[in-house]
Amino acid sequence: MEPILEIKNITKEFPGVKALDDVSFSIMPGEVHAIVGENGAGKSTLMNILSGVFQPTSGEVKLEGNVVNFQEPKDAQNHGISIIHQEFSLIPQLNGIDNIFLGREIKQKNGLLNRRKMRSIAKDILARLDAQINLSNPVSQLSVANQQFIEIAKAISIETKVLIFDEPTTSLTSKEVDKLFKLINTLKESGVTILYISHHLDEIMTLCDRYTCLRDGEYVGTRVVLESTKQEMIKMMVGREIVNTYPDKPHHRSDEVILEVSNMSNDIIKDVSFNLKKGEILGVAGLVGSGRTETVRALIGADDTDSKEIIIDGKKSSINNPTDALRNGICLVPENRQSQGLVLSMSVRKNITLSIINDLTNKIGIINEKEELRRVKDSIEDLLIKTPSSSQMVKNLSGGNQQKVVLAKWLNTDCNILIFDEPTRGIDVGAKEEIYRLMRDLAAEGISIIMISSELPEVIGMSDRVLVMHEGTIQAELINDEIESEKIMQHAVGGVQNE
Secondary structure (H helix, E strand, C coil), X not given: CXXXXXEEEEEEEEXXXXXXXXXXXXXXXXXXXXXXXXXXXXXXXXXXXXXXXCCCCEEEEEECCEEECCCCHHHHHXXXXXXXXXXXXXXXCCEHXXXXXXXXXXXXXXXXXXXXXXXXXXXXXXXXXXXXXXXXXXXXXXXXXXXXXXXXXXXXXXXXXXXXXXXXXXXXXHHHHHHHXXXXXXXXXXCCEEEXXXXXXXXXXXXXXXXXXXXXXXXXXXXXXXXXXXXXXXXXXXXCCCCCCCCCCCCCCCCCEEEEEEEEECCCCCCEEEEEECCCEEEEEECCCCCHHHHHHHHCCCCCCCEEEEEXXXXXXXXXXXXXXXXXXXXXXXXXXXXXXXXXXXXXXXXXXXXXXXXXXXXXXXXXXXXXXXXXXXXXXXXXXXXXXXXXXXXXXXXXXXXXXXXXXXXXXXXXXXXXXXXXXXXXXXXXHHHHHHHHHXXXXXXXXXXXXXXXXXXXXXXXXXXXXXXXXXXXXXXXXXXXXHHHHHHHCCCCCCC
């Protein structure tokens, strides 16, 4: 049997990043084929190439033996390849029929929409999918599962040959997941080939025929599910050498607890409880959607919670918003520093003093420029920020130096708990080492750090203790020799039973 889809020597480069590097493998017709790998392995980039969102830097894709070159998603759809993203591409105000035929409406000879024919086709498709949906209601009124069925119906309506699911069960209940699996098997029996991306390895072991593993943008291997185990899959996902570019960890750590979080819950996180010790780096690991960022957002009051108890330095504290968090000495260095941590149109100087501008301003609104310049000069020297001057626009700095500016902004406050969300994302290797050194130096000075990272080597190399999250809960707490890649990944996917 000839492959329906062949990926040949695909490389995709973005500025400063090689997301895919010479990837080659094949997909057979009518199979359910999983693509697995850690965060940042290149899975979504590859799927975006197959669905026409991105074009490869080099290499080629063959569909049914013919080379295809998709310039946009519509090209891929016209060739029979559709993708269903985590975030649905539906128009909430439109009903199911209008969403299914959006951009491909069936018209009568007089130019008016042939709603009767569209309704009939939509009903036939949903009957094939065994989905009971009121097509007259706006899709905003449908459940997440039924919205997903509308997306699938849209793909089926254009005679899809290859259907890509990107983390399809993230927001589904267990019953809805069972219904989705039944649907996927129905599509498989009708000859549709399924590409399935999921961090839930149990789903892959249950649903898929084969899986292909990517790691750091490279092809690792393809295995038959029935001839493999979840443990072997994990080893393929994490089995790289971890280069030691990290500062030495301290031999002695303080046992003084400065932060206690108890029973913190909302729609995403469930009964999260943990503590943070003085001068430690507490790593928070987990896969995309595990609730890592949501945990720290709930902690600082950026997201609402149903319950939360916080004790700082032995005293119960109320943190309802980020201002409360700052008042209690908790600062967040966000994942997206450009949109959430900096004002790109302002200078290095103004960004650094943004958090203390009230302290530098007298009663009649005049800024003490001498004190401002002293603070900025000290920050630039202490953090080794590379900038021609403090008046340089922060948007013109490198990613590593922008990160240092965000850090300087918070260190000028009375901050004693620093939260880093993906501290080195988009930063080159040399700058990463500088950020790691700064973090370790801050910890040595008694500042406590919570570090969220998708990079396992970073979690292992920097953390004194690691919390591993899965589906909104803390699955495990690891210390000392327990902090190793395979064990972290086992807990991140929900635990591995003896097989």
